[in-house]
Amino acid sequence: MTADSMTADAGQTPLSTLPVALDASGGDHGAPPNVDGAVQAARAGVPVLLVGDRVKLHAELGKHAGSSSLPLEVVDAPDVIGMDEHATDVRGRPQASINVCMKLVKEGKAAAAVSMGHSGATMTAALFTLGRVRGVDRPAILTHLPAQGGFTTLLDAGANTDVRPTYLVQWARLASVYLKVLEDRENPSVGLLSIGEEDHKGSGLVVETNALLRELHGKGVNFYGNVEGRDVFKGTTDIVLTDGFTGNVVLKLAEGEAKVLFGWVKEALNSNLKSKLGGLLARDALRGLAERMDPSTYGASLLVGVRGLAFIGHGSADARAVKNALLRAARAHEGHLIPRLEAAFQEQPK
Amino acid sequence: MTADSMTADAGQTPLSTLPVALDASGGDHGAPPNVDGAVQAARAGVPVLLVGDRVKLHAELGKHAGSSSLPLEVVDAPDVIGMDEHATDVRGRPQASINVCMKLVKEGKAAAAVSMGHSGATMTAALFTLGRVRGVDRPAILTHLPAQGGFTTLLDAGANTDVRPTYLVQWARLASVYLKVLEDRENPSVGLLSIGEEDHKGSGLVVETNALLRELHGKGVNFYGNVEGRDVFKGTTDIVLTDGFTGNVVLKLAEGEAKVLFGWVKEALNSNLKSKLGGLLARDALRGLAERMDPSTYGASLLVGVRGLAFIGHGSADARAVKNALLRAARAHEGHLIPRLEAAFQEQPK
Known part of the structure; x- marks a missing residue:
């Protein structure tokens, strides 16, 4: 099987329109830089799912004139893993924004997950929900x-x-x-x-x-x-x-x-x-x-070795970092990065 | 016993005039930057023993006008550990410049040893000739x-x-x-x-x-x-x-x-x-x-934890680095660093 033949499952949303899921509650500054960055990415042609507290996110979106015509959608996730909580706290909290993001990726509803929140929690959520590429013992941050x-x-x-x-x-x-x-x-x-x-x-x-x-x-x-x-x-x-x-x-x-x-x-x-x-x-x-x-x-670093695209950024990320992370995530998806990594691991010597 | 009472052995050369031994053959560029730096240090009041090939060192000294009136002395050491040799090569080569430097420190004829040569060899020579401060398992580079x-x-x-x-x-x-x-x-x-x-x-x-x-x-x-x-x-x-x-x-x-x-x-x-x-x-x-x-x-880093002053610098050190390392070495000796370290290790909890 060549890398190209593995790029898309039948019946899935066409690649070019699959949005990137953003953990919009994550990070030191909460929603504002996330929403701002998502608006900028959407203007650059990348559709984004804003995952977090619905009321807060709509309020934040309201501050950006013309955002209602952009490819942005809010996905409600009332819970968030705080920066001072333990990474393992993601387990048993399905409503946490980072878990909702990973679930969207797993179900093929999002091209990638991007979070400026708790990096340990992001890694744990990715491992737990997406699993590892076959042949990889531990994912790494690239x-x-x-x-x-x-x-x-x-x-x-x-x-x-x-x-x-x-x-x-x-x-x-x-x-x-x-x-x-x-x-x-x-x-x-x-x-x-x-x-x-x-x-x-x-x-x-x-x-x-x-x-x-x-x-x-x-x-x-x-x-x-x-x-x-x-x-x-x-x-x-x-x-x-x-x-x-x-x-x-x-x-x-x-x-x-x-x-x-x-x-x-x-x-x-x-x-x-x-x-x-x-x-x-x-x-x-x-x-x-x-x-x-x-x-x-x-913008953000790739968690490489998990079976899906997950990007981890700085807690202190600004809107520019969020935008660049979303663009990078979209590019990784369009480049069929995950299926190619999987193919390479099956072809290459162990 | 207080730190102050341990600072000088009876019969030793007075502290202020004890020279610093410089591995004058060591480093990427051999004698020139070493001799130049030693001349500068001597002008600043620090006496230096230039340890290395006698003929080469005298020739190099001849290039510095007025150096004959400075507190500089050549100590012959015909052998040198090359930068590409193994650290353990210092054993069994008593004529190597770094070994001669350490011996001068051990015998109380030099205040400290300074080398811009092979750092592993310098460490091995220091450990071998000077030994460790009691209570210290491994020396470290500070x-x-x-x-x-x-x-x-x-x-x-x-x-x-x-x-x-x-x-x-x-x-x-x-x-x-x-x-x-x-x-x-x-x-x-x-x-x-x-x-x-x-x-x-x-x-x-x-x-x-x-x-x-x-x-x-x-x-x-x-x-x-x-x-x-x-x-x-x-x-x-x-x-x-x-x-x-x-x-x-x-x-x-x-x-x-x-x-x-x-x-x-x-x-x-x-x-x-x-x-x-x-x-x-x-x-x-x-x-x-x-x-x-x-x-x-x-100038150079201190090898801390050995029973004597030993400084290790960059192979690419220039004259300024050599000079600063020699001044630092003299200051460490005047500050009674080694006896104070030994005293502290006896007084402090294990």
């Missing part, structure tokens, strides 16, 4: 970081803190298919994050994983070898592979450092009259750079 | 990163890839004493690097370590709790504690990101005539910032 020449794809960015070499190998395969399908990279290179380039350097986990990836080289995975922290921004490889503990530290450090550094650049430009004038003249040029570094440019 | 409000002290930056919770607890105590002695921080705060602030979040290692540090809170360690990647540059705590794998990734990522980001700022400033003019006006202000981010500002 994210992007800006890098020289484009961006670096990093996984796992936080789903699994204690891992096994076989998980990392599976993630290398998943990420390779992902970049082929969504970013047209023909033979994406995979680097294994370590503390030295040599195969024998690193933790026990890394040394074992390195050996497994060497065996797999050329068989669906273009393994470059070990990479170091500096290679993430240098863009040495398309994909940087690591455990969810290190990956989460990397992601948050990278974002935090960019924020602090830009703050310092601003401070330096404001330090005297001459530099202030210089800053004014260079403002537009620097603004483009700030945007490139802004995490909301990528 | 380094500094720029942060809001000053700098963050990070350890372990790469000495131990697979660790136990007890190692991390010992490092928390070592780093606390270090900051008190060398940076006058009265009650430095310790953050444990994790992927969530809550005590129950993180890898198995982190959860166990968190519990041990909670017990120790107030007993020589001011434990703040878990911190995340973003807290490193935010400067949430004085000390960030982690295993040597994560710490090395953090250090190299932070340096690599700063380099790439400044490259992008430069590019943005060169993108058009208006921004170019702005860049010229803001040049001085931005240069100060670039210097703050430059790893050579800190």
Whole structure:
């Protein structure tokens, strides 16, 4: 069976019109940025199901002139998993917005689920409702970081803190298919994050994983070898592979450092009259750079390895991040990402 | 016994004149930056023993006018551990420059050893020749990163890839004493690097370590709790504690990101005539910032937990880094760092 023959089930809503389900109650700021982002995505042609408290969502939609003519629909979900609750609290709460989102995906009524809410709860709900791709032991969070020449794809960015070499190998395969399908990279290179380039350097986990990836080289995975922290921004490889503990530290450090550094650049430009004038003249040029570094440019990270499209964003996401996440989700669906991942896992060596 | 009573052995050279031993053959560029940095340090009042190939070092010294009147001395060491050799190659090579440096420290003829050479070899030589502080299972690499409000002290930056919770607890105590002695921080705060602030979040290692540090809170360690990647540059705590794998990734990522980001700022400033003019006006202000981010500002990292002062720098270190490392080493010796660390380990709870 080829990947193409698996893309659509008969009788399902045509792909182009299948909406993306948004956990519109999720995140630090609740409905406002979610609804705002959904309105922007709908204007860009992506239909959205707003999942959450019906009354609140309609009130929020009312603030956006002309939204009634957009492809937006409210799906009532009176419950929401709070940011301070436990991930496992999703079980036994079918009315929670994130569970309703996943159910819509499972039933083929939504192309993907997007949430800026509790990331652990989103992962648990996805696993519980959608299940795993056959051959995948653990799903991972796949994210992007800006890098020289484009961006670096990093996984796992936080789903699994204690891992096994076989998980990392599976993630290398998943990420390779992902970049082929969504970013047209023909033979994406995979680097294994370590503390030295040599195969024998690193933790026990890394040394074992390195050996497994060497065996797999050329068989669906273009393994470059070990990479170091500096290679993430240098863009040495398309994909940087690591455990969810290190990956989460990397992601948050990278974002935090960019924020602090830009703050310092601003401070330096404001330090005297001459530099202030210089800053004014260079403002537009620097603004483009700030945007490139802004995490909301990528919108949300993909939970890869579950049998359905699920995206997890920052709790602090703004409308722009929500919009970009919805567009990315729609693109992943149109690119038949899930059936292609499943096909690749059946074809490739175990 | 108080810390002060332990600072000097009778019959030893007076502290203020004890030179620092520099592995002058070590590093990617060999003698030139080492000798240049030593000349600068000597001019600043720090006597230096240049350890390496006698002929080469004298030739190099000849290039610096007036160096013969400075407190510089060459100690012959015809062998050197190459950057591509194994760390364990230091054993059985007593003439290797790094081994000669450590021997000088051990015999009380040098205040400290500084090397920009093979870091694994430096660690092995230090462990082998100097031994460990009583109560310390594994030495760690202690380094500094720029942060809001000053700098963050990070350890372990790469000495131990697979660790136990007890190692991390010992490092928390070592780093606390270090900051008190060398940076006058009265009650430095310790953050444990994790992927969530809550005590129950993180890898198995982190959860166990968190519990041990909670017990120790107030007993020589001011434990703040878990911190995340973003807290490193935010400067949430004085000390960030982690295993040597994560710490090395953090250090190299932070340096690599700063380099790439400044490259992008430069590019943005060169993108058009208006921004170019702005860049010229803001040049001085931005240069100060670039210097703050430059790893050579800190010079080298301390190998903490061995019974003697040993500093490990970048292979690519320039003269400025060498000079700063030598000044830092002299300051650590004048502050009686090692005897104070030993005293603290005897006084504090195990």
